[in-house]
Amino acid sequence: xxxxxxxxxxEDDFDDIILNAGGKRYTDDPKIKVKNCDYILDDVVIxxxxxxxxxxxxxxxxxxxxxxxxQISEAKTIVLNPTEDLEHEYYKILVSPIQSQLKKASKQLNxxxxxxxxxxxxxxxxxxxxxxxxxxxxxxxxxxxxxxxTSGIDILIVCGIYYFSDKFDMNVMTYFDDIKIQExxxxxxxxxxxxxxxxxxxxxxxxxxxxxxxKREKEPIQDLFFExxxxxxVKPPIQWGNTSEFYGENxxxxxxxxxxxxxxxxxxxxxxxxxDSYEYFKTSITPKNMIxxxxxxxxxxxxxxxxxxxxxxxxxxxxxxxxxxxxLEQPFIINDVQELANYKYESLLKAIEETSIEYTDKFYNKxxxxxESQEIGIDKANDIAFISHIIYDENSKEFNQEWIIxxxxxxxxxxxxxxxxxxxxLQAERVYSHRNEDFKWK
Numbered sequence: 001x002x003x004x005x006x007x008x009x010x011e012d013d014f015d016d017i018i019l020n021a022g023g024k025r026y027t028d029d030p031k032i033k034v035k036n037c038d039y040i041l042d043d044v045v046i047x048x049x050x051x052x053x054x055x056x057x058x059x060x061x062x063x064x065x066x067x068x069x070x071q072i073s074e075a076k077t078i079v080l081n082p083t084e085d086l087e088h089e090y091y092k093i094l095v096s097p098i099q100s101q102l103k104k105a106s107k108q109l110n111x112x113x114x115x116x117x118x119x120x121x122x123x124x125x126x127x128x129x130x131x132x133x134x135x136x137x138x139x140x141x142x143x144x145x146x147x148x149x150t151s152g153i154d155i156l157i158v159c160g161i162y163y164f165s166d167k168f169d170m171n172v173m174t175y176f177d178d179i180k181i182q183e184x185x186x187x188x189x190x191x192x193x194x195x196x197x198x199x200x201x202x203x204x205x206x207x208x209x210x211x212x213x214x215k216r217e218k219e220p221i222q223d224l225f226f227e228x229x230x231x232x233x234v235k236p237p238i239q240w241g242n243t244s245e246f247y248g249e250n251x252x253x254x255x256x257x258x259x260x261x262x263x264x265x266x267x268x269x270x271x272x273x274x275x276d277s278y279e280y281f282k283t284s285i286t287p288k289n290m291i292x293x294x295x296x297x298x299x300x301x302x303x304x305x306x307x308x309x310x311x312x313x314x315x316x317x318x319x320x321x322x323x324x325x326x327x328l329e330q331p332f333i334i335n336d337v338q339e340l341a342n343y344k345y346e347s348l349l350k351a352i353e354e355t356s357i358e359y360t361d362k363f364y365n366k367x368x369x370x371x372e373s374q375e376i377g378i379d380k381a382n383d384i385a386f387i388s389h390i391i392y393d394e395n396s397k398e399f400n401q402e403w404i405i406x407x408x409x410x411x412x413x414x415x416x417x418x419x420x421x422x423x424x425x426l427q428a429e430r431v432y433s434h435r436n437e438d439f440k441w442k
Contacts, residue, residue, distance in 0.1 A: 070231065076230070078233050121153055125142050143179050254440075266417055270302050272299070372433070375437055387422060
């Protein structure tokens with residue numbers, strides 16, 4: 001099932017809104033090059049600014065955002081959710097299209113108001129593309145810039161249509177807020193425009209359902225992200241504010257753009273033996289020249305390989321098949337031995353996953369694997385995992401933590417399997433897991 005796309009509200013639609021309120025275009029003469037505004041309604045001049053720009057798509061903005069947020073974490077995915085100390089710089093990066101458009105609007109309104117002796121100057125700014133911000137964030141930025149950077153705006157109207165979809169449910173939120181910037185106000189004009197705005201919105205929504213020929217360019221709000229120097233920076237979509245009646249307790253389905261090429265082998269399973277079983281292995285295998293002469297040489301090779309994998313999203317899991325191998329009929333080949341180790345590994349893995357515990361606020365074991373999955377946005381490809389080995393020190397009476405995986409992009413199911421594999425290879429007692437859904441699409 002694919003997402004349904006909507007059309008965008010355009011300047012032509014605003015022509016209808018103002019005309020239906022009793023206004024007109026300030027001028028329809030294309031030869032006029034002066035800084036005139038868009039509309040005149042009674043004794044009010046009006047300038048419309050539609051924001052289409054998504055700052056995150058610009059390379060210069062990406063570099064600034066990466067520099068700002070890279071100080072927060074060393075994980076491979078970083079959520080663009082500023083802490084209080086970063087908010088000022090964060091919004092400073094996002095505000096430029098709003099700031100520049102409102103400055104232009106102020107100049108146009110000042111010029112036109114003098115020309116026709118208008119009493120009130122209204123700027124309408126509509127968010128048609130900046131989905132990095134919620135409506136409240138967008139409004140706050142617009143108000144600040146109108147108050148601090150302009151002198152030609154008496155009233156600011158902030159509006160927008162925000163479209164959400166989970167491929168089954170659709171939700172459209174529309175906003176029309178008026179803010180007094182200067183003392184000069186005209187409530188009756190605002191109400192006229194508000195009324196015709198609501199009429200246009202109803203027409204717009206009907207058109208999305210009934211008109212097959214509408215130009216559909218507006219996607220539902222989704223994850224926004226970019227990658228910079230190997231790190232993915234993600235702005236998850238704002239939440240709808242209500243749960244899905246169709247999907248219920250399981251929540252809305254998430255996408256998964258992970259491709260097979262991006263997934264490293266999670267585990268390499270290596271059979272290991274006691275001294276006497278290794279002798280049996282060595283004398284029964286065919287061809288006989290494919291394995292080291294001694295168990296010590298065999299284990300040294302495994303240890304070196306394990307160390308080389310330790311910093312990667314995979315692990316080498318030694319499986320002791322000392323007893324099981326003696327049941328193999330001689331002669332056997334290496335594939336028979338590997339299948340034996342694989343089968344025992346699957347059994348151990350299943351037992352560990354069945355006894356794993358969702359972490360709350362207490363550990364019941366003294367040697368365990370702790371795994372946290374941070375699920376981010378709509379796409380599982382954004383998710384990151386933190387896996388550590390924790391052992392209780394009887395002398396210090398404290399838990400010592402050694403990181404195995406820190407903030408690597410691994411989705412939950414793979415990370416859980418990897419944690420269980422580390423539980424086997426490090427001879428830990430149990431896996432404790434925690435799902436962090438603070439930024440997950442719900």
